Amino acid sequence: MTGQTAALAAVHLLALLVLPIVMLGLVNRVKSIWAGRRGPRVLQPLADMRRLLRKQPVYSEVTTEVFRLGPTVALATGLVAGAVTPLLGPQSPLGFAYDFVVFAYVLALGRVFLMLAALDTGSAFEGMGAAREATYGAVIEPALFLLLGGLMLASGHADFAGLMAWTDFGAFGVGLRVLGFVVLMILLQIEAARIPVDDPMTHLELTMIHEVMILDHSGPDLAILQYAAGLKLTVCAALIAGLLNPVSWAAQPWLAGAVALAIILAVAVLVGTIESLIARLRMRAIPGYAGVAVIAGALALALAALRLGGSP
Amino acid sequence: MLLYIATITLLLGAVLALVVRGNSLRAWLAIASQAVASAAVLWAVVPVLLGAAPLTAVVPWPAPLGDVRLQIEALDAFFLCFSLPMTLLGSIYALGYLQPYMKGKRHVGAHFGLLNLTALSFLIIYTVENSFAFLLGWELAALAAWLLVIWDHENQKIRFAGFNYLVSTHISFLLLVAAFVIGGDQMHSTDLREIGGFLRQNSFLRDVTFVVLMTSFGLKSAFFPFHTWLPRAHSAAPAHVSALMSGVIHKAGIFGMLKFTALIDAPPAWMGWYVIGFSTLSAVMGVLYTASQRDIKRMLGYSSTENVGIAGLGIGLGYLGLTWHQPALVVIGFTGAILHVLNHALFKCLLFYAAGAVYRVAHTVDLERLGGLRRAMPQTTLFFLIGSLAIAALPPLNGFVSEFVIYSGLLGAAAPSPESRAVLIAVAALLAFVGAVSALAVTRVFGVAFLGVPRDPKCVAHGEAHPAMRLTMAVHVLGVLAVAAFPLAALGLAQAPVADLMRAQGLAPDAELLAGPARSYAPVAWACAGLLLTLTAVALLRRSLTRRHAVHRTWGCGYTAATARMQYTGASFASQFGNVFEGLLVFLRRLKLPRGPFPERGHISTHCVDGVENRMFQVLGTATDTVTRLAGRLPEDTPVSFAAGFVTLVVMVAFLLAGGAL
Numbered sequence: 001m002t003g004q005t006a007a008l009a010a011v012h013l014l015a016l017l018v019l020p021i022v023m024l025g026l027v028n029r030v031k032s033i034w035a036g037r038r039g040p041r042v043l044q045p046l047a048d049m050r051r052l053l054r055k056q057p058v059y060s061e062v063t064t065e066v067f068r069l070g071p072t073v074a075l076a077t078g079l080v081a082g083a084v085t086p087l088l089g090p091q092s093p094l095g096f097a098y099d100f101v102v103f104a105y106v107l108a109l110g111r112v113f114l115m116l117a118a119l120d121t122g123s124a125f126e127g128m129g130a131a132r133e134a135t136y137g138a139v140i141e142p143a144l145f146l147l148l149g150g151l152m153l154a155s156g157h158a159d160f161a162g163l164m165a166w167t168d169f170g171a172f173g174v175g176l177r178v179l180g181f182v183v184l185m186i187l188l189q190i191e192a193a194r195i196p197v198d199d200p201m202t203h204l205e206l207t208m209i210h211e212v213m214i215l216d217h218s219g220p221d222l223a224i225l226q227y228a229a230g231l232k233l234t235v236c237a238a239l240i241a242g243l244l245n246p247v248s249w250a251a252q253p254w255l256a257g258a259v260a261l262a263i264i265l266a267v268a269v270l271v272g273t274i275e276s277l278i279a280r281l282r283m284r285a286i287p288g289y290a291g292v293a294v295i296a297g298a299l300a301l302a303l304a305a306l307r308l309g310g311s312p
Numbered sequence: 313m314l315l316y317i318a319t320i321t322l323l324l325g326a327v328l329a330l331v332v333r334g335n336s337l338r339a340w341l342a343i344a345s346q347a348v349a350s351a352a353v354l355w356a357v358v359p360v361l362l363g364a365a366p367l368t369a370v371v372p373w374p375a376p377l378g379d380v381r382l383q384i385e386a387l388d389a390f391f392l393c394f395s396l397p398m399t400l401l402g403s404i405y406a407l408g409y410l411q412p413y414m415k416g417k418r419h420v421g422a423h424f425g426l427l428n429l430t431a432l433s434f435l436i437i438y439t440v441e442n443s444f445a446f447l448l449g450w451e452l453a454a455l456a457a458w459l460l461v462i463w464d465h466e467n468q469k470i471r472f473a474g475f476n477y478l479v480s481t482h483i484s485f486l487l488l489v490a491a492f493v494i495g496g497d498q499m500h501s502t503d504l505r506e507i508g509g510f511l512r513q514n515s516f517l518r519d520v521t522f523v524v525l526m527t528s529f530g531l532k533s534a535f536f537p538f539h540t541w542l543p544r545a546h547s548a549a550p551a552h553v554s555a556l557m558s559g560v561i562h563k564a565g566i567f568g569m570l571k572f573t574a575l576i577d578a579p580p581a582w583m584g585w586y587v588i589g590f591s592t593l594s595a596v597m598g599v600l601y602t603a604s605q606r607d608i609k610r611m612l613g614y615s616s617t618e619n620v621g622i623a624g625l626g627i628g629l630g631y632l633g634l635t636w637h638q639p640a641l642v643v644i645g646f647t648g649a650i651l652h653v654l655n656h657a658l659f660k661c662l663l664f665y666a667a668g669a670v671y672r673v674a675h676t677v678d679l680e681r682l683g684g685l686r687r688a689m690p691q692t693t694l695f696f697l698i699g700s701l702a703i704a705a706l707p708p709l710n711g712f713v714s715e716f717v718i719y720s721g722l723l724g725a726a727a728p729s730p731e732s733r734a735v736l737i738a739v740a741a742l743l744a745f746v747g748a749v750s751a752l753a754v755t756r757v758f759g760v761a762f763l764g765v766p767r768d769p770k771c772v773a774h775g776e777a778h779p780a781m782r783l784t785m786a787v788h789v790l791g792v793l794a795v796a797a798f799p800l801a802a803l804g805l806a807q808a809p810v811a812d813l814m815r816a817q818g819l820a821p822d823a824e825l826l827a828g829p830a831r832s833y834a835p836v837a838w839a840c841a842g843l844l845l846t847l848t849a850v851a852l853l854r855r856s857l858t859r860r861h862a863v864h865r866t867w868g869c870g871y872t873a874a875t876a877r878m879q880y881t882g883a884s885f886a887s888q889f890g891n892v893f894e895g896l897l898v899f900l901r902r903l904k905l906p907r908g909p910f911p912e913r914g915h916i917s918t919h920c921v922d923g924v925e926n927r928m929f930q931v932l933g934t935a936t937d938t939v940t941r942l943a944g945r946l947p948e949d950t951p952v953s954f955a956a957g958f959v960t961l962v963v964m965v966a967f968l969l970a971g972g973a974l
Contacts, residue, residue: 057858060866062765064686066697072854076847084839094842096835101719102707104744106843109706112751119759119880121866122684127880130759134752135889141748142741149723149737153730158723205869215867220857224850287892298738305734 008253009093015261016082020230021046023237023268027194030272045230049223057219062122070117071217071224077110078231086164087238087264088257089249095161100148103160104141107191110228111137118213125205129212132283136197136209139290140190146297147183150176151243153304164242165249172307179300180243186293188236188271190286192229195275197286200229207280237267314356315367315382315435318349318396322432325349326425335413335420342424343403346431350396353435357389363808378502381441386808387574388438390650391567394657395434398560401784402552402661403427408778409552409668423463429456430561437564441504443492450488453564454481457557461549473541473548480541484531488568491524508575522583525572526590533565533620534613536594540925543605546613547677551668554609558616558664559657566620566653569627570646570809574816584631591624592739599746600893602753604886604920608667608677611757615703616660618746622718623652625739629721630813636728639819640828643810644721647829650806652714655795659702659711662788666696669777669785670761679882681768682761688773693762695785700754702792705747708840710795713802716836717829719743752889760882767876799837803830883918890920898923 025042032039041047059067083094084103092099115130152158154176155166166173189197193210205212214225241263247256281289325345329338360366367384384392403424413420429452436449458481462474494517495507511518527538534542546554569587576583598617605611626649633641669692670685671677686693698709705711722740727733766772776782795802807826814821868874890897903916945952 053857057861058864059861061863062684062866064763066686066763068854068858069851072847072851076843076850079846079850080839080843083842094835094839096839097832098716098720098723099835099839101716101723102836102839105705105707105712105747106839108704108748108751109701112701112704112706112755115755116759116763119755120763122764122876122879123866123868124874124878124880125869127759127885130755131880131885131888134755134885135892138745138748138752138889139892142745145741145744146738149734149740152723152737153733156725158725215869219861220854224854283888284891297741301734301737301741305730308730 004253005091008088008091008257011257012087012091012093013083015087016079016231016234019087019234019264020227021049023233023264024226024230026265026268027233027272027275030269031276034273034276045226049227052218052223052226053220055219057217057221060121060216063117063120063216066113067117067120067216068221070113070120071221071228073113074110074228075224075231077106077113078228078235081106081110082231082235082238084160085235085238086160086242087234088260089164089242089245089253091161091249095159097158099159100144100163104144107232108137108141114213114225117217121216123216125212126215128206129209132209132286133213136190136286136290139287140187140293143183143290143293143297144187146294146301147180150297150300150302150304151180153301153308160242164245167246167248169246172303176300176303177243179296179303181240182296183293183300184236184240184243186290186296188233188240188267190290191236192233194233194271196278196281197289199275199280201275202280207283233268233271234264237264240264240267314352315369315384315439318352318356319432319435321345321349321352322428322435326428326432329421329425329428332421335415335418338419338421339403339407339410339414339424342421342428343400343407346396346400346403346428349431349435350400353392353396357384357392360384360389361386361393361805361808366812378442378444380445381503381505382439383441384439386812387567387570387650390654390805390809391438391563392434394654395438395560395563396431398657398661399427399431399434399556401787402556402560405552405555405665405668405781405784406550408780408782408784409550409672411672411778423460426456426460427556430460430556434560434564438567443496443502443504443507446504447485447489447492450485450564453561454478454485457481457553457561460553461545461557463550463553464548467548470548473544477541477545480531480538484528484565487524487528487531491521491528494521494524504571504575508572511572511575512577514580519580522576523586526569526587529565529568530590531565532568533562534617535565535590535620535624536597536617537924539594539598539614539617540922540928542616543601543610543613543922546616546664547607547610551609551664551671554612555661555664555668558613559661562616562620563653563657566623566627566649569624570649570813573627573630573646574813577817579631579634581632581635584628584635586628587624587631588628588736588739591621591628592742593621594618594624595621595746596742597896599749599753600896601920601922603749603756604883604890604897604899606679606882606919608670608679608757608761609664611753612660612663612667615750615753616656618750619652619656619660619703622715622743622746623649623656625743626650626652626714626718626721629718633721633726634817636726638726639814639821639825641721641724641726642814642817642819643821643825643828644717644724646810646813647803647806648714648717648721650809651717651795651802652711654802654805655702655710655714655792658788658791658795659699659709662695662699662785662792663703665781665785665788666692666699669781670773672781673773673775673777674771676768676771678771679757679760681771683763683767683876683879684765685762685773689776691782692777692785695782695789696762697758698789698792700758702796704751704754706751707836708796708843710792710799710802712840713795713799713833715743715747716833717803720829720832749889756882756885760880760885764879765876767879767881796840799833799840800830803833886920896923898926 024045029039086092118126118130151163198209241260247259249256329342369382371380433453458478495510498510499506531538601614626645629645702709702711705715722736900919906914
């Protein structure tokens with residue numbers, strides 16, 4: 001058993017390191033196909049990052065060490081959040097009771113340093129991006145807790161592994177999963193800065209959130225931040241995969257892992273499709289959009305409580 | 313014995329600070345006396361905190377006090393252990409903060425003497441078991457704090473803030489007197505233990521007394537909506553006084569809640585929900601206000617309301633655990649609350665001290681005028697950053713330890729029904745919101761004030777703050793880091809107080825039960841260690857990649873004439889968030905926009921004023937108007953006169969009947 005656990009942990013870490021690049025590449029590829037182009041290779045982001053890593057960074061004369069810390073903390077927190085999250089099936093190297101609290105707060109730490117790095121440049125544009133990131137991040141925060149609380153009630157477990165291993169696919173289970181999908185998809189769009197919340201391909205600074213915060217980062221720092229963004233996308237997609245995975249982990253671990261991987265990649269395809277078909281929301285509408293996630297989370301919690309109260 | 317020495321030393325120090333010549337000598341005498349007193353108190357009470365038997369003594373005193381019983385249990389010891397040394401640190405900080413006055417004509421001895429009296433008031437509040445003596449200590453703390461707040465009393469605004477505080481704290485005092493009078497009248501005693509016997513009875517009067525007590529402690533600790541005095545007082549007072557008030561003095565309210573918890577026997581469920589409701593309200597409203605303040609100290613004041621709310625959540629969980637007979641939840645709740653009190657004292661004092669350092673160096677704490685402080689004051693910047701991360705409860709710092717324990721209580725499976733579990737989970741979701749907004753607030757303050765470039769040439773910092781100020785901050789940073797590095801030991805500190813609280817309730821906690829929070833935090837500690845390890849690895853990797861770098865101007869998106877005034881300001885940072893919650897926040901905007909082909913100079917200023925205070929005065933004003941109007945109509949309008957007479961009659965009859973019933 002320990003051998004299998006170690007093997008799974010190794011696979012988890014490997015997937016965690018590789019998937020961000022594949023995810024970013026896949027999203028771009030899907031967008032190209034929708035636009036009628038062949039598009040770049042799926043591994044193109046890797047080539048881009050390698051190019052950036054060789055470059056010499058340029059720092060603004062205003063910046064301090066806080067600016068240098070930004071990419072470091074963003075990447076490290078993304079990795080730790082990824083180590084806590086079940087990636088391929090309901091198992092993660094770092095799992096314990098209430099691990100999702102740590103997950104949320106570690107991601108928040110990364111966000112804070114990204115915003116501080118943006119404010120460190122003294123640029124009005126970057127300050128604007130930081131303010132947006134802070135606002136949307138705050139509004140979405142309760143949604144995840146409400147949803148996971150509902151799953152906790154339904155499954156009787158209090159850690160990611162237990163929540164993700166919940167295999168009730170009756171009407172109640174499907175209903176809860178639909179709500180959960182809504183919450184996690186909106187969370188993904190906000191955390192990983194995707195359309196309709198944020199457009200990573202936009203060319204006008206005034207309409208950006210994530211991209212405008214990293215305007216002054218260059219060379220290896222930019223590569224690290226791009227990778228960290230892919231990491232967040234992967235982690236959020238992994239949560240969706242854990243929620244939707246129909247294969248029992250206990251019975252067939254490797255099949256469950258393969259299905260989880262397929263769902264994660266399908267999320268990337270979905271993200272690319274949404275970005276091709278839908279326009280970005282107006283900034284003013286985004287808090288309302290995050291509110292949808294909060295309401296869906298609250299509904300999930302209420303549904304779980306009613307279900308448990310109704311049938312003891 | 314040691315406590316008497318401490319008391320006498322403190323009094324002696326206060327007197328000497330008044331009579332000797334020379335401001336520095338006065339200050340140093342007061343500090344020395346506090347150091348002696350702190351050492352004596354720590355020597356006496358640390359064993360109690362670590363599990364030794366409580367210290368008891370009786371001081372004979374003539375009527376009306378009667379014999380004053382002193383008792384130091386683990387809870388008292390816990391509060392004494394941080395209150396006195398932190399007051400001492402505050403006094404050392406004052407050496408630096410009051411530097412401009414040290415050489416001047418002004419007598420600073422009175423100020424230091426008052427700091428001594430504050431320390432003395434802790435010694436009274438946390439030791440006596442006599443209600444009169446307790447009230448004396450309470451009043452001493454209130455008056456000393458008031459006099460300390462109005463240090464700059466020539467400024468009318470500061471006098472107003474001082475009186476505002478004085479009125480609020482005395483309402484709290486009167487409520488406390490009322491509760492003690494009710495209890496004392498029922499039990500014919502002034503001893504708190506005896507009054508506790510009354511709180512054990514299950515009667516309507518007991519419930520009323522509970523609400524009165526909670527309101528009094530809520531006013532003292534600035535729970536929402538009793539917080540209106542707080543932002544004013546904290547922005548008006550000298551930084552060390554704000555720090556001590558927020559971090560130490562007003563923890564007496566939390567202490568009162570915990571102490572009287574031990575006296576209530578098997579609280580009914582509504583008490584737990586009442587405390588949780590109030591605490592959630594405080595945490596959410598407090599944090600919403602922190603997001604849009606432009607005065608750093610005001611922002612820190614609102615953050616106190618938020619943090620006592622978080623500690624209050626722990627207390628509420630403890631109550632619910634008692635109601636539901638879930639000892640594990642009792643331990644989680646009270647441990648979380650007690651540790652959060654200590655954590656809050658550590659990082660809040662640190663942040664207030666850093667704000668004071670900014671004030672001394674840049675002559676303002678107005679966010680819209682500060683900027684780029686990092687260049688002149690790198691150490692203070694580092695201290696403020698650590699305090700900010702800690703107060704936003706970000707791992708791996710100390711705020712996260714206590715918040716995680718409280719989360720584990722809220723999310724746990726202790727509640728008997730799915731509905732109550734769902735409510736607690738919803739509270740946890742609100743706590744997550746509080747955490748995220750608090751991260752927004754500290755990012756905004758730190759980013760705007762310390763990073764970027766100076767916004768106002770009049771408020772540029774030249775050089776670091778006074779060494780005494782930096783020393784104090786460094787000690788607090790060490791405290792924050794110590795709790796972060798040894799979270800399990802810190803959680804262990806709360807074990808003896810929690811065990812005492814439970815024994816008072818007739819529960820017999822064993823070591824395994826008490827170690828519950830530490831056990832559930834242990835994997836988190838490993839995760840935090842992993843985070844630090846990953847951070848180090850990534851930092852080394854990044855350093856090897858970026859050995860060479862070039863320096864250039866900030867990218868202005870094609871605009872090349874950017875000035876310091878064009879940076880994002882605190883108001884603009886908060887504006888979008890403020891728009892989302894505009895129903896709950898009150899903004900006061902004064903603006904004159906430039907118009908026409910030859911515009912004059914325009915201006916705009918935005919203030920986030922306190923909604924409760926605003927409405928309180930509105931309601932009072934409306935009420936006065938209504939009464940005046942009605943009173944004016946009384947003589948001429950017969951129906952109104954009759955109605956008034958009838959109401960008076962009903963009230964009188966009701967009083968008579970109630971008197972007969974009792």
